[in-house]
Amino acid sequence: MKITIINRLILLVMCHVAGYQIITGVEGLATLPMIAYTVGFGILLVAGLLIIILGYDALDSPVVVILSTVIPLSLSLGLVWENLARYQTLYLVFVILGFLAIVITRSFPMKTKLPVIVLACVHGIAGMTIFLLPFFLVFTGRVDPGFALVGLGGALIGLGGLLLSFLKTGKPILSRITILKILPGLLLVTTAAFVLGFSRA
Amino acid sequence: MAELVAKFRLYWSLTKSLQTGLLLATGLAGYMSARCPVMHWYDFLGLAVSLSLAIAGSTIINMWYDRDIDAVMNRTHHRPIADGRVAPAEALRLGLVFSVLGVGMATAMSPLYGLVVFAGLFFDVVIYTLWLKRRTCWSIIWGGIAGGMPILAGRVFGTGSIDGIGILLTLAVLFWIPTHILTFTMRYFDDYQAAKIPTFSSTYGFHSTRLTIAISSVVAAACIATAGILIGIEWGFLRLLAVLTGGLLILAVASIFRPSERVNFGLFKYASMYMLGAMLLISLSAL
Numbered sequence: 301m302k303i304t305i306i307n308r309l310i311l312l313v314m315c316h317v318a319g320y321q322i323i324t325g326v327e328g329l330a331t332l333p334m335i336a337y338t339v340g341f342g343i344l345l346v347a348g349l350l351i352i353i354l355g356y357d358a359l360d361s362p363v364v365v366i367l368s369t370v371i372p373l374s375l376s377l378g379l380v381w382e383n384l385a386r387y388q389t390l391y392l393v394f395v396i397l398g399f400l401a402i403v404i405t406r407s408f409p410m411k412t413k414l415p416v417i418v419l420a421c422v423h424g425i426a427g428m429t430i431f432l433l434p435f436f437l438v439f440t441g442r443v444d445p446g447f448a449l450v451g452l453g454g455a456l457i458g459l460g461g462l463l464l465s466f467l468k469t470g471k472p473i474l475s476r477i478t479i480l481k482i483l484p485g486l487l488l489v490t491t492a493a494f495v496l497g498f499s500r501a
Numbered sequence: 502m503a504e505l506v507a508k509f510r511l512y513w514s515l516t517k518s519l520q521t522g523l524l525l526a527t528g529l530a531g532y533m534s535a536r537c538p539v540m541h542w543y544d545f546l547g548l549a550v551s552l553s554l555a556i557a558g559s560t561i562i563n564m565w566y567d568r569d570i571d572a573v574m575n576r577t578h579h580r581p582i583a584d585g586r587v588a589p590a591e592a593l594r595l596g597l598v599f600s601v602l603g604v605g606m607a608t609a610m611s612p613l614y615g616l617v618v619f620a621g622l623f624f625d626v627v628i629y630t631l632w633l634k635r636r637t638c639w640s641i642i643w644g645g646i647a648g649g650m651p652i653l654a655g656r657v658f659g660t661g662s663i664d665g666i667g668i669l670l671t672l673a674v675l676f677w678i679p680t681h682i683l684t685f686t687m688r689y690f691d692d693y694q695a696a697k698i699p700t701f702s703s704t705y706g707f708h709s710t711r712l713t714i715a716i717s718s719v720v721a722a723a724c725i726a727t728a729g730i731l732i733g734i735e736w737g738f739l740r741l742l743a744v745l746t747g748g749l750l751i752l753a754v755a756s757i758f759r760p761s762e763r764v765n766f767g768l769f770k771y772a773s774m775y776m777l778g779a780m781l782l783i784s785l786s787a788l
Binding site: 319322323324325338341342345346349350353354357358 | 736737738740741743744745747748751763766767770771774
């Protein structure tokens with residue numbers, strides 16, 4: 301399926317929004333969450349550029365499954381590190397092991413359902429963390445209500461990541477055409493929600 | 502009037518506007534990197550006009566000289582001189598006028614700046630195109646040095662001297678050129694073979710060429726990053742530069758381990774966006 305000019309423009313705007321977030325960062329962050337957010341938004345940016353250049357063919361690469369998992373993993377790590385001090389080490393271990401598990405299960409052909417289970421678990425936990433943690437922080441009055449937008453972004457990136465991952469595993473939730481049609485808009489809204497949310501941190 | 506517009510369009514296509522625009526962007530970024538405490542719009546405009554003229558002039562002269570090659574290659578046989586829409590003598594006159602005006606204007610603005618602009622033109626036209634391009638695949642080095650002259654010229658115009666940062670920025674463009682040109686020569690391999698132009702891929706093979714691209718990408722990125730730090734670019738801009746560099750390196754490595762036409766094309770296009778992005782970051786951070 302060929303990418304339309306409108307979708308290219310939407311992705312270009314998304315890249316600029318992600319680039320803006322990388323440049324401005326989030327005020328007062330420690331080094332690790334800053335790196336984690338930079339990695340998350342950086343992958344969004346570079347992925348956007350590659351889709352603009354190569355069209356949707358860029359999504360055919362086997363690396364897409366891994367990269368689409370790094371985004372929620374890195375963003376959720378930044379959130380946990382900043383807001384749940386007691387769970388920092390535990391979550392960092394989960395991120396490292398989860399990432400390795402996905403790389404390993406995606407690098408060697410397996411006939412079992414293990415790759416899908418690993419993917420769903422890691423993606424699910426990271427996605428739910430980005431989705432729920434901001435709302436929890438807002439409801440407990442620890443952050444500005446606008447920070448809930450990060451949770452909205454988390455829900456959307458989780459949705460996008462799952463759609464792409466299951467499409468790549470051959471068990472698509474929606475048809476390929478539908479996913480590709482909505483993907484640029486979904487990425488833009490997701491990125492914008494993150495950027496607006498983090499600006500209220 | 503219609504004739505005039507048609508003529509302008511023909512001349513415009515002789516200048517390779519995208520390539521000229523990218524080189525101009527490097528020149529302007531070089532100037533901005535000097536972070537002059539007082540910037541005058543007429544200096545900026547003068548730099549833009551003189552560089553545009555010199556770059557466009559050398560491009561037109563190159564196209565005039567290479568018209569026989571262009572006529573043989575599928576990708577270029579429709580160019581105005583190759584297909585006869587512009588007479589060779591007319592193109593040469595235009596190229597010389599642009600070049601003389603560009604170098605003359607640059608020299609009037611600052612003798613050292615004029616000298617660097619002239620050096621760029623000389624390396625590009627005389628050393629690269631007239632002398633080496635048809636003889637050796639290593640001519641790309643001189644093409645790279647010529648490509649690095651606009652950014653050095655901009656920096657020289659801003660600082661008044663040739664300094665270490667200027668050399669680093671020049672090296673960054675020099676080492677970026679293989680990523681741009683070698684991917685291009687692989688993509689149009691048959692064209693270059695038909696025109697009997699020696700390229701890295703025809704001389705050393707595709708694998709060695711991809712390895713060269715990957716290594717030169719790393720060196721180019723290191724030069725830009727070092728120059729950025731020395732210039733004093735803020736951390737935010739450096740973070741974005743690191744992200745863009747990461748994309749370039751991933752593509753360069755992918756082209757070695759998972760070579761394909763798609764990755765090659767992606768690397769070629771991404772390299773241009775990377776250079777434009779890096780130049781924008783250097784410029785914006787100076788504001």
